[in-house]
Amino acid sequence: MNAHTLESALRKAAGGEVSITRAVPLAGGASMETWAIDATVDGRTERLVLRRDMAVNMYAGALSRRQEFALLTAAHGAGVTVPRPRWCYDGDADTRPFFVMDRVEGESVGRRVVKLPELEAARQGLAREMGRQLARIHGIARDALPTLPAPTENVSACDEALRATRAIADGLARHNPVWTYALRWLAARTPTARPLTLVHGDFRVGNLLVSPHGLTAVIDWEFSHLGDPHEDLAWPTLRDWRFERDALTVGGVGTLDDLLAGYAEAGGETVDRRAIAWWEVMGNLRWSVVCHTQAERHLSGADRSVEYASLGRKSAELEWEIVHLIERHTREKTL
Amino acid sequence: MSDIPSLRPTALELLEAAREHLTSRVVPAITDPQLRFQTLVASHVLGVVERQLSAGDAPFAHVRAERRALPGSPDDDAALCALIDAGTYDDDGAAEALRAHLRTRTELCLMAWNPLFLLRVKRDR
Numbered sequence: 416m417n418a419h420t421l422e423s424a425l426r427k428a429a430g431g432e433v434s435i436t437r438a439v440p441l442a443g444g445a446s447m448e449t450w451a452i453d454a455t456v457d458g459r460t461e462r463l464v465l466r467r468d469m470a471v472n473m474y475a476g477a478l479s480r481r482q483e484f485a486l487l488t489a490a491h492g493a494g495v496t497v498p499r500p501r502w503c504y505d506g507d508a509d510t511r512p513f514f515v516m517d518r519v520e521g522e523s524v525g526r527r528v529v530k531l532p533e534l535e536a537a538r539q540g541l542a543r544e545m546g547r548q549l550a551r552i553h554g555i556a557r558d559a560l561p562t563l564p565a566p567t568e569n570v571s572a573c574d575e576a577l578r579a580t581r582a583i584a585d586g587l588a589r590h591n592p593v594w595t596y597a598l599r600w601l602a603a604r605t606p607t608a609r610p611l612t613l614v615h616g617d618f619r620v621g622n623l624l625v626s627p628h629g630l631t632a633v634i635d636w637e638f639s640h641l642g643d644p645h646e647d648l649a650w651p652t653l654r655d656w657r658f659e660r661d662a663l664t665v666g667g668v669g670t671l672d673d674l675l676a677g678y679a680e681a682g683g684e685t686v687d688r689r690a691i692a693w694w695e696v697m698g699n700l701r702w703s704v705v706c707h708t709q710a711e712r713h714l715s716g717a718d719r720s721v722e723y724a725s726l727g728r729k730s731a732e733l734e735w736e737i738v739h740l741i742e743r744h745t746r747e748k749t750l
Numbered sequence: 751m752s753d754i755p756s757l758r759p760t761a762l763e764l765l766e767a768a769r770e771h772l773t774s775r776v777v778p779a780i781t782d783p784q785l786r787f788q789t790l791v792a793s794h795v796l797g798v799v800e801r802q803l804s805a806g807d808a809p810f811a812h813v814r815a816e817r818r819a820l821p822g823s824p825d826d827d828a829a830l831c832a833l834i835d836a837g838t839y840d841d842d843g844a845a846e847a848l849r850a851h852l853r854t855r856t857e858l859c860l861m862a863w864n865p866l867f868l869l870r871v872k873r874d875r
Binding site for chain 2: 592654661728729732739745
């Protein structure tokens with residue numbers, strides 16, 4: 416997308432005079448194109464971020480830009496720290512759907528959040544702040560939310576996660592005994608069903624903006640859905656999101672106690688630690704399956720890339736962790 | 751091929767040469783961060799192949815033997831998965847044997863993919 420197309424797209428969305436002074440592509444995910452834009456909109460200087468669909472949408476079940484915009488609006492209204500959503504455009508013959516939000520300063524790359532010396536003070540309170548954010552996210556009233564992916568009626572979020580993961584694993588036909596064992600082990604231990612809440616779906620260090628003053632935004636809402644809030648509490652504790660600081664189980668910056676203290680402080684419902692443990696195993700399993708899904712994009716010829724190819728082998732890290740967690744829970748009788 | 755002494759560089763030495771070229775010559779010259787990252791990944795996967803080739807078939811033969819020694823004597827992974835689904839390893843003892851086997855396998859994969867990961871997490875056990 417060149418500057419001219421960006422400008423005319425932005426004009427359609429904002430419905431006013433727009434002139435772009437600077438547009439820089441940001442390193443985005445595999446399914447989204449993201450731009451940092453400086454523009455004058457109706458005479459006012461604006462610092463913006465534009466998120467636009469890629470030509471091919473990689474993940475079935477990921478939100479549309481319209482849904483993501485509506486969700487961001489709801490989260491913003493509920494006091495979650497998110498960039499202010501500005502405009503949304505559903506697309507036409509010239510441009511794919513996109514939305515625009517205010518640009519917030521902060522580091523997003525997880526490895527840097529965990530290691531940059533200038534973020535040391537911010538790291539101190541980060542896990543607790545993450546807990547507060549999650550409490551607000553899970554507390555958003557259902558009727559304030561757009562239509563979101565949700566478990567089939569009368570199926571619990573845990574059973575839905577098992578079903579979906581098994582379906583993808585079967586489709587890959589890898590005959591991976593770690594997956595087969597983990598699915599059976601998890602199915603025998605599903606925690607008590609909770610009322611469904613909004614689940615961010617990818618809440619972790621790496622999907623937060625962090626400045627020297629602390630957390631400045633929760634970003635990347637494209638995997639949001641209705642589900643079990645414990646899913647969001649477990650996901651940021653996955654070893655792969657600790658960026659080699661293994662002892663600090665929440666994102667390499669804090670402990671689960673910190674996260675849960677912040678959660679309780681901001682009004683989060685009572686937490687079931689066994690359910691968090693269950694979702695931690697489930698999270699590793701899902702991430703392992705996703706790694707192979709990505710490798711398959713390469714192997715099938717759909718999207719040749721050495722990066723996707725390598726993820727098939729990276730899966731071994733997640734598989735090791737799954738076996739490790741199951742051994743530990745068996746030994747300590749925690750699940 | 752390995753019994754032709756004149757066949758030099760060996761396959762491993764060629765991989766190493768390509769990997770060194772990528773890391774010491776190509777990567778420093780790349781300014782595009784995404785291309786730089788992907789080239790580092792490419793050099794990493796060459797290292798993975800080097801480690802897997804130098805380990806040879808012995809570790810895989812060990813995995814096959816260990817699998818066959820499990821209850822139900824599965825001959826391949828499809829058979830092992832079917833036995834898991836049938837509940838063959840639901841009892842404590844059988845489950846422990848299965849987990850030990852799964853650990854052997856994942857560690858073998860990690861020796862090629864990321865031996866440093868293995869060193870790091872083993873301290874954590």
